[in-house]
Amino acid sequence: MKKTPLHQNHLNHKAKMVEFAGWEMPIQYVGLKEEHLNVRNHVGLFDVSHMGEIRVQGPSALKTLQWLTTNNVEILENGQAQYSLLPNAEGGLVDDIIVYCLEKNQDYLVCVNASNEEKDWQHFQKNNQGAWLTNESAHWGQIAVQGPQAFELIQRVTGIEASQMKPFQTKSITWLGAQMIFASTGYTGEKGGEFFIEAASTGKLWEALIEKGQNLNVMPIGLGARDTLRTEMKYSLYGHEINETSNPYEAGLGWVIKPQAKDFIGKTPIVARKDAGLTRSLIGFKTIERGIPRQDYTLHDLEGRQIGYVTSGTHSPSLDAAIGIGYVESRFSNLGTEIAVDIRGKKIKSVVCKTPFLNQK
Amino acid sequence: MAFHIPEDYYYTKEHEWAQVDENIVTVGITEFAQTQLGEVVYVDLPEEGQKVTQGTSFGVVESVKAVSDLYCPVSGTVIEVNTALMDDPASLNDDPINNGWLVRIEMDSEKELANLMRAPDYKKLIADK
Numbered sequence: 447m448k449k450t451p452l453h454q455n456h457l458n459h460k461a462k463m464v465e466f467a468g469w470e471m472p473i474q475y476v477g478l479k480e481e482h483l484n485v486r487n488h489v490g491l492f493d494v495s496h497m498g499e500i501r502v503q504g505p506s507a508l509k510t511l512q513w514l515t516t517n518n519v520e521i522l523e524n525g526q527a528q529y530s531l532l533p534n535a536e537g538g539l540v541d542d543i544i545v546y547c548l549e550k551n552q553d554y555l556v557c558v559n560a561s562n563e564e565k566d567w568q569h570f571q572k573n574n575q576g577a578w579l580t581n582e583s584a585h586w587g588q589i590a591v592q593g594p595q596a597f598e599l600i601q602r603v604t605g606i607e608a609s610q611m612k613p614f615q616t617k618s619i620t621w622l623g624a625q626m627i628f629a630s631t632g633y634t635g636e637k638g639g640e641f642f643i644e645a646a647s648t649g650k651l652w653e654a655l656i657e658k659g660q661n662l663n664v665m666p667i668g669l670g671a672r673d674t675l676r677t678e679m680k681y682s683l684y685g686h687e688i689n690e691t692s693n694p695y696e697a698g699l700g701w702v703i704k705p706q707a708k709d710f711i712g713k714t715p716i717v718a719r720k721d722a723g724l725t726r727s728l729i730g731f732k733t734i735e736r737g738i739p740r741q742d743y744t745l746h747d748l749e750g751r752q753i754g755y756v757t758s759g760t761h762s763p764s765l766d767a768a769i770g771i772g773y774v775e776s777r778f779s780n781l782g783t784e785i786a787v788d789i790r791g792k793k794i795k796s797v798v799c800k801t802p803f804l805n806q807k
Numbered sequence: 808m809a810f811h812i813p814e815d816y817y818y819t820k821e822h823e824w825a826q827v828d829e830n831i832v833t834v835g836i837t838e839f840a841q842t843q844l845g846e847v848v849y850v851d852l853p854e855e856g857q858k859v860t861q862g863t864s865f866g867v868v869e870s871v872k873a874v875s876d877l878y879c880p881v882s883g884t885v886i887e888v889n890t891a892l893m894d895d896p897a898s899l900n901d902d903p904i905n906n907g908w909l910v911r912i913e914m915d916s917e918k919e920l921a922n923l924m925r926a927p928d929y930k931k932l933i934a935d936k
Contacts, residue, residue: 474845477846478845478846478870478871478872479846479871482871670871670872673872674871736849736893737849737851738848738869738874740874760871761848761869761871768849790867
């Protein structure tokens with residue numbers, strides 16, 4: 447199993463370690479619920495060094511990214527970032543990504559899911575339009591700092607005024623001699639950001655964040671709470687809401703697809719599926735009766751006919767309620783529609799509800 | 808970590824305990840199981856009168872992250888269900904050995920007890936984890 451630069455730090459913080467996408471990662475430290483609420487109320491640190499990074503450089507960098515991704519990379523100026531998708535030739539999704547513009551037209555960093563890193567790297571090489579590609583995944587450690595106190599903590603440790611940055615901006619600095627890119631992005635719905643830092647200095651940054659965050663109630667957060675935090679925001683997770691056969695419009699990701707602006711892999715089938723009209727929609731729901739929805743459970747109308755399936759489900763620590771995300775036939779997607787989720791053979795009554803499940807601050 | 812493992816209870820390899828009083832068997836999960844699960848947020852138990860079979864699932868406990876089946880230590884009929892757990896699942900974490908009992912079963916045959924572990928063997932089982 448692969449280890450992140452923070453492996454020993456996790457063991458020192460008494461993390462419970464599990465295998466995730468070929469990496470040995472902390473699933474939790476003191477407890478999922480406590481960690482989750484600490485991010486909502488104070489601040490938490492996440493080791494996301496397992497995420498992959500692909501560098502795209504040279505005179506054909508922009509052309510290559512325009513072809514590989516659905517969003518319009520051309521509008522990115524230096525220091526801006528963009529959520530985007532890697533479509534396949536059939537109009538499904540290879541991955542969802544963030545593109546960071548380091549130098550317009552010629553230098554971009556693409557952050558990809560750990561579970562897809564090898565596949566994405568092959569995909570980039572196969573569909574390259576002349577860019578200089580480097581798999582920098584081993585070069586970078588990555589730490590996310592999220593929560594109401596995150597800006598204060600980031601400022602204390604690095605001097606970066608994150609509170610003055612709009613979402614999806616980056617700042618490149620040198621921190622104690624190490625190359626660092628800070629991005630005002632995240633996966634929890636809270637304030638904060640994510641650091642890319644040279645692998646060898648990642649541990650130093652982690653310990654500095656822990657130390658300077660003591661009176662801000664900082665806490666390391668495991669992958670368990672990372673998942674419940676993103677589920678409360680209805681953020682997609684590859685392998686759950688989206689995969690190789692997903693229709694990105696059904697997934698609610700049409701806002702990052704720009705067919706008017708450019709040509710890209712799979713554009714024809716993606717546009718055709720949009721024009722045909724959506725038959726399914728990705729919704730959020732809460733159970734009314736007792737029971738917790740989980741991935742792959744089936745969704746039904748009140749007569750018992752199957753109308754869809756669950757992509758993610760959990761007990762929401764913030765709401766103390768069972769919540770789920772799933773695809774349903776579009777006519778069941780209106781807020782307030784009553785549906786049922788099959789939990790071990792019992793049809794548990796549920797209701798389609800507003801998302802994010804949590805009100806954004 | 809030191810777990811409370813009563814000497815007079817029987818144990819399954821899936822970490823349920825069984826306390827036998829003549830032909831009435833009270834069933835719960837062990838402290839070890841409780842710590843592995845994390846905070847319990849949901850408990851699904853059978854109804855009174857339901858028949859259950861040794862070694863098969865008779866319900867589930869769920870933490871935020873995971874669903875775990877409960878396995879029946881003995882075959883028989885459910886005669887009492889700890890319904891308080893349904894309203895306060897977290898109490899299972901506080902006291903799995905006593906107040907956190909799940910069901911009481913009228914056992915069909917005490918011969919089945921031979922298939923269960925006693926405390927020393929169960930201690931060995933979790934020592935290897």
